[in-house]
Amino acid sequence: MLESSLRIGAIAGIRIGVHYTWFIVFLLLSSVLAAYFRETHPEWSGVAVVLTALVTTLMYFVSIVLHELGHSLVAIARGVQVRAITLFIFGGIAQTEKDADTAATEFYIAIAGPLVSFLLAGLFYLLKLGFVSYSTIATEAFNWLATINLVLAVFNLIPGFPLDGGRVFRALVWRFTGDAAKGMQWAVLGGKLVAYGLMLIGALVGLQPGMLFNGIWLIGIGWFLFAAAEGSRRAYFSSQLAAHVLVGDVMQKQVPTVTTDMSILHWIDTQMLLTGQRFALVTEGGQIVGLITLNDAIQCPRAQWADTPVCEVMTTFERLYTVKPANSVLEVMEIMREQNINQVPVMDEATVIGWIDREHVLKILQLHSAIGR
Known part of the structure; x- marks a missing residue:
């Protein structure tokens, strides 16, 4: 938003x-x-x-x-x-x-x-x-x-999440049970009940003469509250899960690389479109000097892709955000959100041993959530 x-x-x-x-x-x-x-x-x-x-x-x-x-x-x-x-x-x-x-x-x-x-x-x-x-x-x-x-x-x-009353209710359950997750579960349940109630009232109101707009508005508010409650529930438990999953457990170890003199077009045609990996580490003389992503590439006019080497649009290594295998996934996701990036190299001492991709991590977290682990 x-x-x-x-x-x-x-x-x-x-x-x-x-x-x-x-x-x-x-x-x-x-x-x-x-x-x-x-x-x-x-x-x-x-x-x-x-x-x-x-x-x-x-x-x-x-x-x-x-x-x-x-x-x-x-x-x-x-x-x-x-x-x-x-x-x-x-x-x-x-x-x-x-x-x-x-x-x-x-x-x-x-x-x-x-x-x-x-x-x-x-x-x-x-x-x-x-x-x-x-x-x-x-x-x-x-x-x-x-x-x-x-x-x-x-x-x-009203004690239904994400309304303020739902947050107060969550805080009270959390305070008296000592369990933040339980507080969230009860508050979200309250939020969904409130949402169902508003949509039901909206349907009944909309059937009255001249009240169609009011009914639709109440249904819309109910739908928004339901979606917000469910979205908040998923985000909360995903973050709780991410706090206990380590980068080393979910990183991808095969790191795509390109050389500094490779053109943007050649990288896209021979690597990105074939593998679906929207980034690559840029190397020179065997040393990593930067990172090229699809977002970097599209900043360059398409007509110049064939003649522009990746080193001209890459993010230099000094400007890269890197993480360690022992970092939590939650820490990495917060870095990605704050910096508006989708990939982060994983470093062990001075060596890149893998990389974290936002989309890949979200899929892994969804699988963990689905099996309850």
């Missing part, structure tokens, strides 16, 4: 971005609010209705950013770095570098968001009271914002 989002700023070093789906929900919510204000206040001008709807919608998403910022600032204070906050069609998400390492940290991070929403609900309610004698427009906007923030806080406290 981060890769396909548009950066709009940063707060406390945290990137704030919007996914393209956010523009869809912004227009939909603005239209719904405009229709609501037009129906409840026919005396308002068309310009007043549209501007109030747009500003109120914008303030709603500011509220969501503040909700996620609550999570993020507590996470940073507890030693969990936050890469970005991204707005998308179903709300917002804070993207952290790692999971909480204690039940207490999980609890404090999870509860911070709803607390911010409760505070915002109270603030907007006070603003509503302050403007009630001066501006009907401001009063209506603040009333809606107070209500929606209260709903957001309460909804997020």
Whole structure:
């Protein structure tokens, strides 16, 4: 999601971005609010209705950013770095570098968001009271914002992962059982039950006259929660497994090599397309001097592949990230994610003895998971 989002700023070093789906929900919510204000206040001008709807919608998403910022600032204070906050069609998400390492940290991070929403609900309610004698427009906007923030806080406290309440539930189970995995299992189960409930309610609502859109929206939220819960479960247990699997156990030992003077086209035609291996170590005089990958190759215009040696586009050995056989697979996967790379050479002392490929490792982890080992 981060890769396909548009950066709009940063707060406390945290990137704030919007996914393209956010523009869809912004227009939909603005239209719904405009229709609501037009129906409840026919005396308002068309310009007043549209501007109030747009500003109120914008303030709603500011509220969501503040909700996620609550999570993020507590996470940073507890030693969990936050890469970005991204707005998308179903709300917002804070993207952290790692999971909480204690039940207490999980609890404090999870509860911070709803607390911010409760505070915002109270603030907007006070603003509503302050403007009630001066501006009907401001009063209506603040009333809606107070209500929606209260709903957001309460909804997020439902004990189903990945809702905040699910994370609180996970933290409590983790705290009282001492088992983080059990906490995750129970929280994900809660999340799936909530998702099924929302989809069922959405189907029933959609059957009512004039409620089709509302029903579809609830079904969409339910589907998203189910997919997020299952995806979180798989990611969590994969990372737990990866922490106990060593690089030396899953590395591929046959390391493809090319010489520095080989052209990009020759490498692709005689090695990559025949073996499916999208990288090779580059050697000169028997010494490894770099790494060539498909991503490196496509940076060069295709018309120049035949005349361009791999050494001109390779990553030099000094710039390579390498790992040791005793490193855990989890460590390697984190390096790959942080550096946006897919292959890492495995070194024993000063010798390359194998390599790790992201796709290959994921397949191995899936097999381990399938057989329960």
